[in-house]
Amino acid sequence: MRKQDVIKQLQQVGYRMTSQRLALLDTIWNLEGHFTVEAVRGRLPQDASVDISTIYRTLELLCEFGVLYPLAGSVPTEYERGEVPHHHLVCRNCGAVRMVDEYHFDDLLHHLLEEHGFVAELTHFAIPGRCRECQDITPQGLAIE
Amino acid sequence: MRKQDVIKQLQQVGYRMTSQRLALLDTIWNLEGHFTVEAVRGRLPQDASVDISTIYRTLELLCEFGVLYPLAGSVPTEYERGEVPHHHLVCRNCGAVRMVDEYHFDDLLHHLLEEHGFVAELTHFAIPGRCRECQDITPQGLAIE
DNA sequence: CAAATTATTGCAAAGATTTGCAATAAGAAC
DNA sequence: GTTCTTATTGCAAATCTTTGCAATAATTTG
Numbered sequence: 153m154r155k156q157d158v159i160k161q162l163q164q165v166g167y168r169m170t171s172q173r174l175a176l177l178d179t180i181w182n183l184e185g186h187f188t189v190e191a192v193r194g195r196l197p198q199d200a201s202v203d204i205s206t207i208y209r210t211l212e213l214l215c216e217f218g219v220l221y222p223l224a225g226s227v228p229t230e231y232e233r234g235e236v237p238h239h240h241l242v243c244r245n246c247g248a249v250r251m252v253d254e255y256h257f258d259d260l261l262h263h264l265l266e267e268h269g270f271v272a273e274l275t276h277f278a279i280p281g282r283c284r285e286c287q288d289i290t291p292q293g294l295a296i297e
Numbered sequence: 298m299r300k301q302d303v304i305k306q307l308q309q310v311g312y313r314m315t316s317q318r319l320a321l322l323d324t325i326w327n328l329e330g331h332f333t334v335e336a337v338r339g340r341l342p343q344d345a346s347v348d349i350s351t352i353y354r355t356l357e358l359l360c361e362f363g364v365l366y367p368l369a370g371s372v373p374t375e376y377e378r379g380e381v382p383h384h385h386l387v388c389r390n391c392g393a394v395r396m397v398d399e400y401h402f403d404d405l406l407h408h409l410l411e412e413h414g415f416v417a418e419l420t421h422f423a424i425p426g427r428c429r430e431c432q433d434i435t436p437q438g439l440a441i442e
Numbered sequence: 443c444a445a446a447t448t449a450t451t452g453c454a455a456a457g458a459t460t461t462g463c464a465a466t467a468a469g470a471a472c
Numbered sequence: 473g474t475t476c477t478t479a480t481t482g483c484a485a486a487t488c489t490t491t492g493c494a495a496t497a498a499t500t501t502g
Contacts, residue, residue, distance in 0.1 A: 166449085167449080167450095168448095168449055168450065168497085168498045168499070169498075170449090170450065170451075170497075170498070171497095172450080172451070173450090189488085189489085190488095201452095202451090202452095203451065203452045203453075204452095204489090205451080205452070205453080205489085205490075205491085206450080206451060206452075208488095208489065208490075209450085209451090209490090224369050224370070225369070227459080227460080227487090227488070228487080228488060228489090229488085229489085241409065241413060241415045241417070250413060250415070252409065252413070256405055256408050256409070257405060259404055259405070260401055260402060260404070260405055263401050264386065264397065264401070264424070264426075268386060268395060268397070268428075268429070269428070269429030270386045270395070270424075270426050270427065270428055270429070271426050271427040272386070272424050272425070272426035273425050273426045273427070279409070279415075279417050280417070280418050281409075281415050281416050281417040281418045282415070282416040282418070283413075283414070283415055284413070284414030284415065308469095311479085312479080312480095313467085313468045313469065313478095313479055313480065314468075314469095315467075315468070315479090315480065315481075316467095317480080317481070318480090334458085334459090335458095346482095347481090347482095348481065348482045348483075349459090349482095350459085350460075350461085350481085350482070350483080351480080351481060351482075353458095353459065353460075354460090354480085354481090372457090372458070372489080372490080373457085373458060373459090374458085374459090
């Protein structure tokens, strides 16, 4: 999605285009990959001072519109722009993150829609579990048995 | 899972059974459905004073062991005991929560295991989206178009 | 373009959660 | 049962996030 389209969409629905929101959109569009609220703040042009609560509120707004996605469970929360739909496998033992293509979830989404009329918005999902290397290891790093 | 089994399992792996952990397990086993850290604190017997940071640490420990599951996205975090594996559909508009059976996810889990060697631990998952009633509504409650 | 309307911001305070560290106590070793 | 080892706790402080409210500024209206 292009930045201009986001601006247009927000305005059409009644949101106001303030200098803060424009500065934040600019900054976000210049960031690669994941980023935190603090990272956004650090990258804002020095002449644009935006309160941290405004950054939180704006990122949340963009999440509601599907422009951004929070990585579930990250603290501080990591956000990412929703360019290419994909999901993450997050190892609960070593923290390794691995990408998964979206199509794996197609069947599931169809089920949910047909059985519950529910439109799942899984554009960015973090799935907890164990990666190949951490299979038989407890949370403390002690091998079981 | 029975409380005694949890205790045994934790001990076997090297965790110590303190009075605080026993009191917390007791309390949790007496709670129904979802609960927060604060709720656990409120239900502790008055003679058992457990610091709030200890409660946080203990709930996290129980999550790592699959005894509890945090409901993704809830603030303050809601926890639930992992009795019957199921998942939640959470409407991002009205907040309605709906249960879904686990078997819907079986195919997905198999894919992840075969293609990535990843053992997903989806014993309790919150899936964001739109329920039937909130289909064409923006986050602010204004109908689109 | 000025006035009216109200979404948005900044600020400060509250709330939620995590973390470092010295004191305590569980379990192991003797 | 006493001593030793070290996981765990409580406390206080730090961090992360949310929220209420008066002041500000983006749109709408005239």
